Amino acid sequence: MVRLANFVTPTSGGLRTALDRLGCGYLEAGHEPVLVVPGDVASDHHTEQGRIVTLPGPVLPGTGGYRVLADRRRVRRLLDDLAPDRIEVSDRTTLRWTGEWARRARVPAVMVSHETADGVLRTWGVPPALAARAADRLNRRTAWAFARIVCTTEWAEREFVRIGARNVVRAPLGVDLERCRPGRRSTVLRARYADGERVVLLLCSRLSVEKRPGMALDALEELRGAGVAAALVVAGDGPLRGVLERRARERRLPVRFLGHVADREALADLQAAADVCLAPGPAETFGLSALEALACGTPVVVSASSALPEVVGTAGAAAADTPAAFATAVRGLLAAPEPERRRAARARAEGFSWDRSVAAFLRAHDALPAPGPRRSEETRR
Template sequence: MKQNPEPIRSLLAIVVTWNGGEEAALAVRSLVRQSVPDRALSVLVVDNGSADDTVPRCRAEGAAVLELGENLGYGTAANRGMAFARADAYVLCNQDAIYEQGFVAGLADALDASPGAGAATAQVRLAGRFERDAEGGFVGHDGERWRRVEEGGVELLNSTGNQVTRSGNGRDRGWLAPVGTEFPRAVFGIHGGACALRAAAVAPLGGFDERYFMYYEDTDLSWRLREAGWTVVYAAEAVSVHRHAGSSGTASARFIEWNTRNRLWCALRNGPFAMRLTATTRTALSAARAGVSFLRARGDADAREAARARIRGALAGLRGARRLAAQRRAAHEDTTRGASRGVSGGASRADGGRLPVLLDFTSLPPQLGGVGRYLEGLAAGIEELGGRPRIVLRREHEAHFRALAPHAELHLAPGWIGRRGLRFLWEQTGLLRLASSVGAAAIHSPHYTFPLAAGVRRVVTVHDATFFSDPEAHTGLKRRFFAWWIRRGTRANVRLVAPSAATAREIERYAGRPARPILVAHHGVDREVFRRPEAAEVEAFRKRHGLGEAPWIAFLGTIEPRKRVGELVRAHRALCKADPDAPLLLVSGARGWDADAAAELDREAGRADSKVRELGYLPLEELRALLGGAVAFCYPSIAEGFGLPVLEAMACGAPVVATRLSALPEVAGDAAEYCEPEAASIEAALRRLAERPDLRERRAAAGLRRAGKFTWARCAELHLEAYR
């Protein structure tokens, strides 16, 4: 837990929708109209593949919309929303509720008033008024029944937070209590559809566990917040009015199956021994009773389907018991290690700020590239936070990192590791000995491979999952080698770090879900290097490369199949055919193994009238002019672990054209002009920017704002959590 978290200054309200229609639009309207003095509030709708008019209705209310295209569940949608835009706190909202004025401010005030709180949960009221009725459909914890009435009656509470019974059953505290009933500020957990999550608390935990799909994901996260040292507080002044079970219905087979399964999963993963035993026994007995009910319910299709759903849920829950036990052990080890060092996560003053981790930079090639910029930013970010990184590197990189991180403790690797096979051998032997000799309790391996011996805590960065998702982009040997290491990382006792939520999901999809949640740490951007260039810098760049006065479109990156450079060249050719005054296309990056792109670039090189210039690998000091001087930066990639060139282009003030695939929307947000990775779509996007100066200006301004949200200090802060 962070000892003194920053005050809440920015909030993102996330409304998860699915076929909500007018009801969802009303929820969004009530959030857009919230007053939050001295704080910034944005509203984002994350739509789970609605087939009705939910999306246009919500857009009309002024919310940004992230369309997922299919129903991925509540927890996944909430995670996508939290990854979409950065904020100090995320306010999670159901689509079937109205949020009274002061709802958002009340939650933010509660977090600021309780620095140790990782989350604040609201007062949720049931819509309408109620009276007691022995035949009523609303049943309280005490067995009292209520029904809605048109006139008279009283207002009732839905929730003042979450509680867990001794058998692992999660329930709403205050369910069906009259409005006005007071409850303690301290509470076990959140109501997932009306709460605020502190970003500093939830990010290191990886957000919601997406396996739950729906139900108990909020209870599970509450357990994990508490395990990490955070509390949950109740904000009575933050009021939501909720139509209970408006999106699913508590009598549906879907509810019965998921509720049965998830209740057991949550108890097995988080609860004490007595709770785990009771929950397992209860679930087994429930399945047995459901089997009897199924046999007796001949002719009653609904009853038989409900029984089948309960059996399916129980069996799914019981099948996951072994895996959840492993997760529980891993979480306990994390907590024990954290407690032994205190809560700060950083280095002590007595140790001169040195971190208890050794960062292995020996995998860096001579030309640093994207991974190199990640490690440059990480080292600088750690120093910005007052830490003193311990780094082992090759001799050819010593001067560079000495200048970049002057307070770092640098160790030189043996010269003979220059051959790749020998480096892997040293990683399994010499790296461990070095870590022991310098007193490091952990090793950070920032490029897929890591020491297999389990005698030291291991943190491993996996940059993307293209070895699975885009296998043709790699040689067979390389694909098999790195795919093996990624799978090994998900099964070993290591902490995996990914640069985006999209990459974390891909890793789990192809290689399996690790025992510990994958830590998502977005890259940052060096604003000293990547900023709007001066006019003199752009002019010098023009002269150096013989560009004259012509405008240009820029591409930056290794030329490999997934980047779709061939499609970009064909799109540019079509643009030039329609408009002889179209901008140049400047392609910067080393040629990889993309035969299609190579053929297109060679074809252009043989044309006297070609407007394509292949610049090759450019030094870092030229990138600002390349990007910031462009009328557009185009990056039609189909698979990215993060998409650092997009962030760097936005920071330099370039309007960005990109695809909506993999991590790119997570980086570009609403700042990019999006396209499909085909020539016709790329050309159309470039044409829109070429023909509309106002659109170029809007995209450039939005990109600058967006880039400001990504810092290396924040990236380093999340890594420090992993090093604990």
């Protein structure tokens, strides 16, 4: 099962996590996953999620280090050499052509929709009507090129339903319920990040335009203006970091920028220590970091324009894309007793497991667990 993905770096968040956990699940189910991603140099090695092949790819300007598999001839040669039984693609733009390769090779191909096309276009300033028309054209080509389109939420599925696509299936992502747990909450860690304030807010996000990280700072300012003694911790990096740091200094806001937190255990400790997490991205189709926060017992305020209200349910709050609305939603969550809101968050997360997610993705591939030994001797080597 060859999986191709762009926009993945060592500091990537949700997409990188999903690729890793799905790869581990495919391997455990008896398949042989091969992940192909861009990098600065070529490499080929085996990991816990299967084989990973890195091909040199150029950096896209203004993306904070994202690379793409731009050499089609090299990717095509690799696909020919690998002779996959299935392919799974996680980029509907620059890698859409691989669906056509799969059709010619008679290989079932799945496209995973990790974002909505019109949502991304709108966050970059394209007028809604124009964004919808452009998205419809792109999605028609995508639906034609691939045997199936996998959407992680009903919200993400809507733009394909709108064009009448009949090959769309839904497969939610999951969360590590053992690593992310309420028992990680530390009053000592919380006090360190509170820095004397009463409320600790957390933003776990890539600091880029489509994620709207500035909304977290604006909401913090609204809260403090309303008399709520709150501080904000930002875990993540990206092209907007410098702009956000200057904004925080100029407005004298208590914001601590941690950069990319590579240690997943440390990140879970941070998510458990926060009082409320913020997820302001309006084009999110699932939101793994929000689900991780819920699993840690921390409620989340999400953009009402995204798919996250569908994910967090009543364990969080959906807010219009304004600082005042986000601040009001935070205050609403804090009004509930802490034990009650933390129990509700954990209970919601327990409905999402990676085992269920892997099974749903395998059904999309028509690839039930292979019979016989769970892993071949060659795969173990």
